[in-house]
Amino acid sequence: MNTMTLNPGRIAALGRSELTLLLRNRAALGVAVLLPALMVFVLRSSVGGDTAAAVAEATLTGGIGMVLLLVVYMNLVSAYVARREELVLKRLRTGEAGDLEILAGSALPATAIALAQIAALTVAGAAVLDAPMPDNPALVAAGVLAAVPLLAGLAALTSAFTRNVETAGLTTLPLFLATMIGSGVFAPTDKMPDVVASVCELLPLSGVMTLVRAGWSGGTPGYDLLGAALTTLAWMIVTVFAVQRWFRWEPRR
Template sequence: MTALSLKPARLAALGRSELTLLVRNRAALSVALLLPLVMVFVLRSTLTGPQDAAALGEATLTGGIGMVLVLVVYMNLVSAYVARREELVLKRLRTGEARDLEILAGTALPATVLALGQIAVLVAAGAAALDVRLPRNPPLVLAAVLAGILLLAGLSALTSSFTRNVESAGITTLPLFLLTALGSGLFLPVDALPDALVPVCELLPLSGVMTLVRAGWSGGAQGGDLLAAGLTTLAWAGITVFAVQRWFRWEPRR
């Protein structure tokens, strides 16, 4: 990737073309749009005990934000990058005026918009259905979500480099999905894990993002914890940018 500047017009054009392809896949789009509401109402039917409802609802909404990021941004974009590569779309775009970063960002734009919309629906519906208070620090939650989108978009580009075809994307994305779901505190608090695993889980790619999301929602986090979470996220972002620049594949695998 040779330049870091983005041309809004080209980025919008690439995003529109990618959005058209996404809309045509009605099955995937329907599942993605319904996911937040389904998560909220399924949880509502399983909550018991008024003294635990607020805590469980808040944990579900913050975990739901993480699930949206992983499912909509990461897993969806791996398939998108692989499909565009195998169809020679990326190769053709690269021979034109669009820069490498614009091509990658344009492909990620629809998933980004969809994820932000889902999270907004998740927060609003969850607050109404589960009687959960709104975030105490909305700017911190938004910053954490945007950081998560950027990080997972990069990780999806990296994962696509060793994904042979769209059919195998479900396999290559599974390790990060499981590690994040189990180790980054999406639904199970990190503190509930064995003590030996906690320091390792805190260093997982999405752990810093989820720490910031929870801190922005509930407040009360220590400055040191926020700093550590931010540094972990920045470190993974730097590693991901380096890896994508070195190993991302623009042409079909042979």
């Protein structure tokens, strides 16, 4: 990377440019805004629980994971690939902005949309699903805020192995399915066999989902929270190294 410094003004300017491009792309905007709501509805009909409150809570915590995956991860993979193929990233890199600022600025609109949707989901869930509010909102916020840079980094890494926007749906599928099934979006990992649960706890978003569920319902032992935080931090470190090593700024020739 050219530099690890961050200039808020440059990031905001890049974010505004990216937002303009997103608003012009109706397909990408639909995926970012409408698809998460549809998937939360599907999730609502799929989860189970002993009580209506348990079902509502599982729907909301799973919905948060769904929003993060669809809006931050999958949307950003397409955005990074599109800007790379259009030589936008290459041109930006010749200016004053550093590599990290370019990536962060590109991720800013998706991050803002995801955070707004999660806030709306939390409020609407309490009103429509009669769900309890989070027991520890700060812990939920910590999980969500940790997920954003992690998923943005994973999106940048995935884009390196994505030839064009049309194939982004295929290259994002493995992480999407692994997270949906193994990281507790549909069901907590404690309902799985011990060996399977131990493996699934090491998936990239498993720590985040543990923090979100613990913040919502409480009662999670401190060592589980520490393990979830350390797993998330480890994935962040690995992702940063991998992006520095493999991220592509120019199209394949």
